[in-house]
Amino acid sequence: MLFGENRSDMREVFFSAWEKFHRGDHLEPAEQLVVDVLHRHPEYHRVVGDRDKADKDWTPEMGETNPFLHMGMHIALAEQVGMDRPAGIRQAYEKLAAGMGETHAAEHEMMECLGRTLWDAQQAGGQPDEAGYLECLQRLAQEKGGRVDD
Template identity: 40%
Template sequence: MYSQDRQQMRQVFLEVRKKQRAKEPLSPLEALMEKVIDQHPEYHPFLDHEESLQQEFSSQNGQENPFLHMALHISLQEQIQVDRPPGIRKTYQMLVARSPDLHQAEHRMMECLAQMLWQAQSSGSPPSEETYLDCLRRLL
């Protein structure tokens, strides 16, 4: 799940939330998004209002971007499903086996994903799978 258009990406989350509330059928990706949305009831107000499409979230003001957070969850789940980068599925399984809280285990992994993406964006270079996997291994 990837898009350069922030508003378009956010709109997808709002559409899934609308379908969820209307009990409409969902595509496999939408079902994954629904699962993540369900895990984050604190974000439902953002998903229920079109104004959130334009809202700015600043970590400097202590605001977490709910759309980014949920997108990281989804990206992580997609990576685990296809085992890309190679070995992420095994790392995930090992981390989950050691953690009583699956959701928190994902959050720890998402920190590595976000760090790798930030480094790539800051340096203007492609994301480094090896750096990402090294970070994930340190969680074990």
């Protein structure tokens, strides 16, 4: 498991990768992915730069996005697209990114589908519905996407 089994372990992956990057140490592929996501989110540099301030909960009621959840969703999407699992996600991603003209913005759109799918699974006490997730992504790509040649 890339991120561990509890909140502290999951967050440690971000702290460690960021520290290694700043020291100029060799990064493993998973650490490089974390650093790449952090580069696209400079607003979270202060969070991963101070472990003490990062040991808190971020709730919608506070009006803040949980940076670790947000970055984790970017990483999950990168892994899903890289493996094309569920089958068809890569094509939906490419179509959406082409239509939006920017991969990062496309990922933010896709997070809505991912978040809804995870929420529904949690509420039902079951596994995420991959078919429903892919349908959501394909609808999104159809609505906001461009042309992708097969």
